[in-house]
Amino acid sequence: MYRLSIGVLFVIITTCFCDVDFSDRARNFSIELIHFTQLETNGHVVISPLGIWTLMTGVALGATRDSYKQLIRAFILPRNKDELIEGYKKLTNTVLTSRTKGVSLTSKNYVFLDNDFMVYPQFRHIVQEDFGAIVKVFDFDNPNAAAKKANSYIKKFGSGVVANVLKSEDFAESRMLITNVISFKGLWSSPFNKSETRRQPFYNEDMEKIGEVNMMYQVAPFPFSNYADIKAYILELPYGNDNKYSMLVILPHIHVKLADVYQNFAKVTLKDLQQKLVDDIDIWDLSDVEVQLPRFKISTNVVLNKPLNNMGVFDIFEPDLASFEKVTSEDIFVSAVIHKADIDVTESGTVASGSTIASIQDRTLPPKFTANRPFLYFIIERTTTTVIFGGVYSQPTVY
Structure with a gap:
């Protein structure tokens, strides 16, 4: 039995320096997710609900049966695939398109595949064309080299300031890694002295x-x-x-x-x-x-399996229950959803x-x-x- 490992990294960086009905779906789970995550981190936490929602929407595109139904309920997604994809595009375009002076916001999705892991062409097309993901194939049997190459692509296509997102151990027992990297830099409209x-x-x-x-x-x-x-x-x-x-x-x-x-x-x-x-x-x-x-800095590194369990997502983590029939003919499951985030709040911005x-x-x-x-x-x-x-x-x- 192979394992599908979905790695997630969310990076928040502060420097010194539409009305879209679909947005109800992205925001309504946010408070619930923060609540269950803070229970795993002694109540002191930063996460990116948008980044997690983005990543899990991509996972849902490959899920079937109860795995799909649980993701749909937890992340308040439409059951119709075309409606899901169209709504996702409109929302992310509205949120991420910024002409705001003093604000930089970037979000990018990546799919890294083991070289002997075969995914269906249709799923690959969806994550590339509709989900906007960078898809690359590496030799996961050489995890050090795979991590180095993956981080190189993340730095190249991301914000340019994110480094060492993935570790060699992330590739060691995986067949596929789906990663979202999101970065926000914001200067206060009214800075503190x-x-x-x-x-x-x-x-x-x-x-x-x-x-x-x-x-x-x-x-x-x-x-x-x-x-x-x-x-x-x-x-x-x-x-x-x-x-x-x-x-x-x-x-x-x-x-x-x-x-x-x-x-x-x-x-x-x-x-x-x-x-x-x-x-x-x-x-x-x-x-x-x-x-x-307070001026403060928080770093969070948490496995989201339990918070997602609390939100009703179970089957994707179970080898005998996970169903990803739109991804591959192989038996795969999600070993972990890993979330990493940093926050830095200063007088000039946050x-x-x-x-x-x-x-x-x-x-x-x-x-x-x-x-x-x-x-x-x-x-x-x-x-x-x-x-x-x-x-x-x-x-x-x-x-």
């Missing part, structure tokens, strides 16, 4: 001090809201010059745990959060907010960041948004509310 950054305490959900952070500070007009339905405060920090990309930072109310906020997302969507911000601007106008946000503790006063005074306890953050493409990166900040470090 480094001279204002101060070392301050950071607390857990019970307001007990657990460490310190370098807290960035500024006062500027930002969309801000106290959203009672999810028991949290919301702050939106835009990137670039055209409001296409932004970060939503979600801070639970005092004595409200992140788990409770997650539960409230069962009845509230990210679009609802955006609308609440718009409604509050209509009432209060866009006014100054006193923002304190890849993903968030944090908050909020105290709101009368609107005649600037409300305070102080990120000194665990919080959620989402980097989104605003017209589709697609989550490009998201995560949880809960373990403070002085960065």
Whole structure:
């Protein structure tokens, strides 16, 4: 029995420097995926829901029977293949096409095949033409050479700054590797002043001090809201010059745990959060907010098998149950879905960041948004509310 290993790498880089109905499918699983992933990482995590969704959509194109049905349900994909492909193209084109000054966003898919592993021509055509993947054949019996060649292609066709995505061990027991590499660089529309950054305490959900952070500070007009339905405060920090990309930072109310906020997302969507911000601007106008946000860096390396199990995806990981009849005549299964991501948040910009503790006063005074306890953050493409990166900040470090 051969194993199909699907490797995933998501890289977020920060430098110093449409309305598309299909987007509902890409964004609606994002919060659930972040929730189950943070359970595997002690609640401190960054992931790319868009990158994972992109990769698993490609996997679904080759799956059949219950393997296909489980992926369709978990990732909210249309059952019709043509509708899936067309919707995928429209959404990714909208999200990834950027003329935003100060923002760079790239995403590329790769399929690496062992030289004696035969895939059906139709599947190869789909991943190349419709999925936009670079397809290359290597000798997996020489894993060191295969990894070197694969990384060379990733660097050549990707952002040019991503290196050593795949390791030799990724090829050792695999027949095929499907990889998505996604990179986001964003400069804040309103950057923080480094001279204002101060070392301050950071607390857990019970307001007990657990460490310190370098807290960035500024006062500027930002969309801000106290959203009672999810028991949290919301702050939106835009990137670039055209409001296409932004970060939503979600801070639970005092004595409200992140788990409770997650539960409230069962009845509230990210679009609802955006609308609440718009409604509050209509009432209060866009006014100054006193923002304190940690400068931080997070790296995540996690196997997503268990989080995907929690979302109802089982069969693709089981040798006796996996069905990939559109890929090959061989018996294959997914050994692991591996997710790697990095996030770097500084005064000039970010890849993903968030944090908050909020105290709101009368609107005649600037409300305070102080990120000194665990919080959620989402980097989104605003017209589709697609989550490009998201995560949880809960373990403070002085960065």
